[in-house]
Amino acid sequence: MESIILQILNGLDKGSAYALIALGLTLIFGTLGVVNFAHGALFMLGAFVAVTVKNLLNLSFETIDETRLDFLNRPLRVQTPYVEHWFGPEIGATIIDWSVPLALIVAVPVMALIGVAMERGLIRHFYKRPHADQILVTFGLAIVLQEIIKANFGANPIPTPAPEIFIGSFDFGVWLGFDPYAIMYPYWRLVYFGFAAVVVGAVFAFLQFTTFGMVVRAGMADRETVGLLGIDIDKRFVIVFALASIVAGFAGVMYTPILSPNYHMGMDFLVLSFVVVVVGGMGSLAGAVASGFLLGILQSFASMTQVIELIPGINQVVIYLVAVIVLLTRPRGLLGRKGVMEE
Amino acid sequence: MLGLNKADTRLYVIILIMLIFAPFILNPFPDGSSLAQFNAGYPDMMQKLVIFGIFAVGFNILFGLTGYLSFGHAAFLGVGSYAGVWMMKLLTMNVIPALILSVLAAGALSLIIGFVSLRRSGIYFSILTLAFAQMCYSLAYSVLTPITGGETGLQLSLDDPRVIGTSQTASGNIPVPHFFGIEMGQGITIDVGAWSFVFNFGYYFAATVFALAMFLAIRLFRSPFGLMLRAVKSNQSRMSYTGLSSRPYALAAFVISGMYAGLAGGLMVAMDPLAGAERMLWTASGEVVLMTILGGAGTLIGPVLGAGVIVYLESIISTINEAVLHGWFSGLPAWLDSVFVTIIKPFVGEGWHLLLGAVFMLVVIFLPGGIVEGGQRLGRLFRRDGARGRKNGAPKNGAPKNGTDSAEQPGE
Numbered sequence: 001m002e003s004i005i006l007q008i009l010n011g012l013d014k015g016s017a018y019a020l021i022a023l024g025l026t027l028i029f030g031t032l033g034v035v036n037f038a039h040g041a042l043f044m045l046g047a048f049v050a051v052t053v054k055n056l057l058n059l060s061f062e063t064i065d066e067t068r069l070d071f072l073n074r075p076l077r078v079q080t081p082y083v084e085h086w087f088g089p090e091i092g093a094t095i096i097d098w099s100v101p102l103a104l105i106v107a108v109p110v111m112a113l114i115g116v117a118m119e120r121g122l123i124r125h126f127y128k129r130p131h132a133d134q135i136l137v138t139f140g141l142a143i144v145l146q147e148i149i150k151a152n153f154g155a156n157p158i159p160t161p162a163p164e165i166f167i168g169s170f171d172f173g174v175w176l177g178f179d180p181y182a183i184m185y186p187y188w189r190l191v192y193f194g195f196a197a198v199v200v201g202a203v204f205a206f207l208q209f210t211t212f213g214m215v216v217r218a219g220m221a222d223r224e225t226v227g228l229l230g231i232d233i234d235k236r237f238v239i240v241f242a243l244a245s246i247v248a249g250f251a252g253v254m255y256t257p258i259l260s261p262n263y264h265m266g267m268d269f270l271v272l273s274f275v276v277v278v279v280g281g282m283g284s285l286a287g288a289v290a291s292g293f294l295l296g297i298l299q300s301f302a303s304m305t306q307v308i309e310l311i312p313g314i315n316q317v318v319i320y321l322v323a324v325i326v327l328l329t330r331p332r333g334l335l336g337r338k339g340v341m342e343e
Numbered sequence: 344m345l346g347l348n349k350a351d352t353r354l355y356v357i358i359l360i361m362l363i364f365a366p367f368i369l370n371p372f373p374d375g376s377s378l379a380q381f382n383a384g385y386p387d388m389m390q391k392l393v394i395f396g397i398f399a400v401g402f403n404i405l406f407g408l409t410g411y412l413s414f415g416h417a418a419f420l421g422v423g424s425y426a427g428v429w430m431m432k433l434l435t436m437n438v439i440p441a442l443i444l445s446v447l448a449a450g451a452l453s454l455i456i457g458f459v460s461l462r463r464s465g466i467y468f469s470i471l472t473l474a475f476a477q478m479c480y481s482l483a484y485s486v487l488t489p490i491t492g493g494e495t496g497l498q499l500s501l502d503d504p505r506v507i508g509t510s511q512t513a514s515g516n517i518p519v520p521h522f523f524g525i526e527m528g529q530g531i532t533i534d535v536g537a538w539s540f541v542f543n544f545g546y547y548f549a550a551t552v553f554a555l556a557m558f559l560a561i562r563l564f565r566s567p568f569g570l571m572l573r574a575v576k577s578n579q580s581r582m583s584y585t586g587l588s589s590r591p592y593a594l595a596a597f598v599i600s601g602m603y604a605g606l607a608g609g610l611m612v613a614m615d616p617l618a619g620a621e622r623m624l625w626t627a628s629g630e631v632v633l634m635t636i637l638g639g640a641g642t643l644i645g646p647v648l649g650a651g652v653i654v655y656l657e658s659i660i661s662t663i664n665e666a667v668l669h670g671w672f673s674g675l676p677a678w679l680d681s682v683f684v685t686i687i688k689p690f691v692g693e694g695w696h697l698l699l700g701a702v703f704m705l706v707v708i709f710l711p712g713g714i715v716e717g718g719q720r721l722g723r724l725f726r727r728d729g730a731r732g733r734k735n736g737a738p739k740n741g742a743p744k745n746g747t748d749s750a751e752q753p754g755e
Contacts, residue, residue, distance in 0.1 A: 035466050125708065131466050132412045136636060137707040139629060143700030151689055151697065271477060271625065278470055313486030320474035327463055327471055 002173065002182045007300045009172065013189040013258060015296020016196035017043075020251035021273040022280065022288035023200060024244030030220045030283035031240045034123055035131050037138035040270025041145040042111065042245045046252025047261035048149055049110055051158050053103040057083050057096045098163045100256055107249045115245030119238050142267065150263040157260035162188040166257075188257050195254050199247060200289050206243075207285070216240055220283065275323040281336020291334055295319050351561050354644065358557060362550040365389055366540045373537030377670065380662060383655050386530065386543035393546070393553040394610045395654050399634040399646035400560050401603020406632070407641035408569060409596050410576035414469045414628050415456070415476030419449040419601040421483065421623030423608025425490065428497045428618045435507040436518045438527070438548070438613040442606065449605020450598055452479075457597035461590055464579070476628055483620040496619030520613050522548055527614060545614050552610060556603060557647070563599070564643055572596050604631075633703050639713030648714050653699070660698065663691040 025039050060079040068076040084092030095102065122141065126134045161167070166187040173182035207213035219226045219233045226233050252261075259265065276295055280287030301307065302318040314321075326333060347355060361368060370384030383389070402416055426448035430441040460471040483491040491497055499517045503510050512518050520527045527545035534540075563569050574582045575589045575596075582589050612618055621627070630653070638649025668687055672680040690698040710717050 122704075122708075132410070132469075133707060133711065135412065135466065135469060136632070137704055139632075140700050140704035140707060143696060144704065147694060147697035147700060151694055267626070271473060274470055275474060278467065313482055316481035316485050317478045320478045323474050324459065324471060327467055328459065331463060331467065 002178050003304065005172065005176070006183050006185075007304060008297055009183070009185050009189075010303075011297030011300035012193045012293065013296075014299065015293035016193050017251050017255055017269065017292075018273055018276045018296055019289045019292025020196055020199060021248055021269055022276040022292050023203060023285060024248045025273055025277050026280070026283055026285060026288040027203075027240060027244045027247075029277070030285070031216060031237050032119075032123070032127065034126065035134050035138070036123070037135050037270065038118070038142040038145065039138075039244075039248055040266035040268075040273065041142040042114070042248035042266070043252040043255075043269055044149065044261070044263065044266030045114060045145065046107055046111060046249030047160075047256050047265060048153060048252075049107045049249060050100050050103040050160055050253040050256045051153065051261055053106050054096075054099040054160055057081065057099050057102075061085070100160060100162055100253065103253045104250060107253050108246055111246045111249030112242040114249075115242035116238055118245070119241040123241070142270070146263050146266060153263065155263060157262040159260045160256035162191075162257035166191055192254050192258065196251070199250055203243070203247060204285065212236065212239075272319060275319055277333075279323055279326045279333055281333025284333060284335045284337065287333055287335030295322065298322065345558070347561060348565070351565065351643075355558065355561060358644075358647075359554060362393070362554060365392075365546070365550070366542055370538060370540055374539055375537065380667075381659060383659070384540065386541055386546050388655070388658060389543070389546045390549050390610075390614045391654050391658075392651055393549045394607050394614070395631075395634065395650040396647045397553050397556045397610065398604055398607035398631055399638070399650040400556060401600040401607070402631045403600075403635050403640060403642075403646040404560060404563065404572075404603065405596050405600035406635055407646070408564070408572035408576060409593050411461070411464065411593060411597070412469050412632070413460075413472040413597070413600075414625060414632065415472035415474075415479075416600070416604050416631055417625065417627035418456070418476040418479040418623050419453050419604035420608040420611075420627070421479065421618070421620065422452050423449040423605030424612050424618035424622055425483075425497055425608075426605070427609040427612035428499070428616055429490075431505075431520065431612070431616055432499060432503040433506065435505065436520050437507075438520050438522055438609075441520075441613060442552075442609040445605045445609025445612070446602045447605075449608065450602040453598045453601025453604075454594075457594050457601070461593050461597060473625055473628070476623060476625055480620055480623040480625070483623060491618075491620060493620070496617055498617045520616055549610050549614065552606065556606065561643055568592070568595075633699065635713075637703060637706055637713050639715030642713075642715045645713050645715040652714070657695060657699075660691050661693070661695045665692075 021039060021043050024042070025036060028034055028036050028039070058081055060081045063078050063080060065076045065078050070076045081092060081096060083095050086092070087095065118141070122137065123134075126137055169184040169186050170190060171180055171183070172178075172185050174180050176183070207217055215226065215231055215233070216236055219231075219236065223233060272295075273292075276292045277288055279295065280289070280291035299315070299319055303315040308315055345352075366384045366389070368384075369389065370382050372378040372382050383392070398416075398420060402413070405416075406412055423445035427438075427441040427445040430444045434440055456472065456475045460468055460475065463471060484493060501511050501515070501517060505518075508518060522544075525544055527548065528543075530541055530543035530545075532539055532541050571587070571592045574587075575593050579589045608618075608622070611622075631650075634649035634653050635646045636649070637652060638647065639645025665684060665688060668684045668691070669680065672683050675683070688694070690701075706713060712719070
């Protein structure tokens with residue numbers, strides 16, 4: 001029992017990331033009809049927004065402390081971050097410690113700008129082109145973005161820790177009445193799951209309860225009719241693209257303490273997120289979220305030693321296997337609308 | 344000649360001549376000169392050029408003719424490599440059985456993957472092939488380690504139970520791949536003045552295989568079967584109205600192109616007998632897509648050009664560093680020199696992939712027909728009757744959709 005709960009929990013954080021990326025992917029596909037292979041790159045850019053914010057907050061100036069000596073008996077050079085200088089050492093240290101959550105605030109305008117630039121500059125010209133062209137050009141864009149990051153930040157993963165109070169693990173075992181230390185779960189992953197739930201909820205609420213969201217949903221259902229009603233649907237879809245890229249950026253920012261960002265993390269997640277979207281149903285928001293969590297949990301179950309002993313290698317292939325089965329038996333996906341990309 | 348029409352014969356003869364004289368053509372700069380780094384006439388490079396040429400030509404049979412965009416073709420290349428190494432381990436160091444097994448193994452795998460994947464089309468097909476290739480990659484890394492060698496890759500060793508031939512040479516080394524006794528590494532070097540031209544047997548063997556593969560591809564393009572494949576691309580529902588099922592044709596194209604990939608994998612092993620799982624990674628699949636699109640999908644010569652350009656530029660550009668750049672612009676004023684170097688530097692050396700991605704995007708956006716279409720546009724600009732031809736109904740912007748039109752006139 002303990003191990004089952006543990007596997008479900010382990011699947012949640014990866015599932016949350018899949019769900020957030022897939023949500024943006026399917027939103028773009030549902031509204032704009034574009035297959036965006038560069039969406040993983042947006043996730044990666046989000047993670048590097050966090051890295052940049054961390055680096056900026058750690059910018060320091062050097063002072064020479066005459067009273068202390070270093071090991072060569074020279075006056076000690078002390079690095080003081082500007083933030084600590086401005087706000088006092090204690091508040092400054094706290095700000096630096098909280099750099100990852102603070103990066104979320106920076107991520108909103110940055111990711112929105114990147115999203116709008118991407119849509120207006122490139123993807124807009126590909127609405128009428130075949131899906132293969134869309135895949136190819138966004139694939140090229142993903143390579144370019146990833147290489148720019150590699151050129152600026154290097155090829156090695158950059159550790160970006162969570163705030164100190166979230167370091168350590170939560171003892172679920174005691175809480176649920178099992179033995180202590182039976183189910184340990186890092187605090188930050190709990191935070192990530194909660195964060196993902198809030199973001200998903202916010203996106204749904206936005207689309208469900210605002211006039212803007214209503215227009216977007218109408219546009220997803222029948223773009224032409226909405227246009228005939230005199231609504232400039234293209235303008236709204238730009239905002240949708242920006243929204244999707246903010247969501248992907250958020251997912252990336254908050255994922256940095258779990259996985260130190262590197263330049264190819266976007267591609268790694270992209271392939272799986274596509275599988276998630278396909279399993280959930282192209283253009284279905286609820287499907288993307290549900291299948292994100294489903295596949296995340298499934299993957300962690302398949303990684304259990306008992307399962308691997310039974311079917312060797314299953315942990316490596318389970319997600320792809322599920323995708324193949326779903327595509328062959330129910331091509332529109334678990335929650336997909338009838339007739340969407342079903343040919 | 345050999346069932347080719349006049350234009351195709353001309354194209355084929357040009358290809359043959361280029362293949363035979365490649366050691367000269369690719370070695371235009373004398374050794375020791377500052378331009379010698381742009382030479383490509385050394386065996387490794389020439390072998391790579393023809394091998395990736397085969398890979399891209401095969402991929403084009405699927406993508407160029409039927410329009411099915413596979414993102415998992417590297418899996419067949421990888422399986423071909425593994426099969427080739429195993430044949431060398433168990434049977435003989437002669438490369439012919441290794442190549443045959445490579446083609447058969449890749450063909451069998453592509454039959455299975457194609458049978459399942461072709462039930463869907465469009466983006467679903469791309470994702471299915473991607474999923475299958477990733478599965479092969481993950482399995483090769485984990486469970487199949489006894490067969491694939493896992494992370495270290497599959498190599499020959501001194502105690503291979505080789506049925507025909509010996510497991511070690513008299514001097515205690517691992518025997519090298521050969522073709523009925525002629526070793527792949529053999530070759531002669533001719534020194535002419537400051538130039539030295541290397542004639543490597545391995546290259547000429549690979550080039551012969553390439554010539555055969557290319558001949559088959561031309562015949563296939565011109566055959567009624569090739570016409571059916573184009574029908575799959577242009578309109579599947581109309582095809583089924585006429586009572587033809589498109590799936591067997593698409594599957595045949597998929598298996599043929601998988602076998603080409605396997606052949607390329609087998610040749611890689613014949614030149615250098617080791618195989619690793621990274622050959623199956625999806626970025627490797629992406630690379631062959633880039634080659635085909637860059638050259639011009641659906642044309643005969645396009646994929647070869649694309650493969651050549653990418654393989655050549657990859658090895659040349661990744662060796663350029665800042666010092667080399669400064670050397671180029673040393674004649675200019677210092678500030679101009681540093682401006683140029685700052686602009687160019689991100690795109691060379693380590694930044695080669697950035698250049699590749701950027702060029703690829705530009706090609707997809709502005710030149711969907713690739714290099715071949717670019718050449719055709721240039722040719723039309725310079726020919727007088729070209730202008731009249733355009734007026735008489737050819738599309739104004741001259742952009743054939745995905746190169747279907749340009750497939751009719753290769754090499755122009």
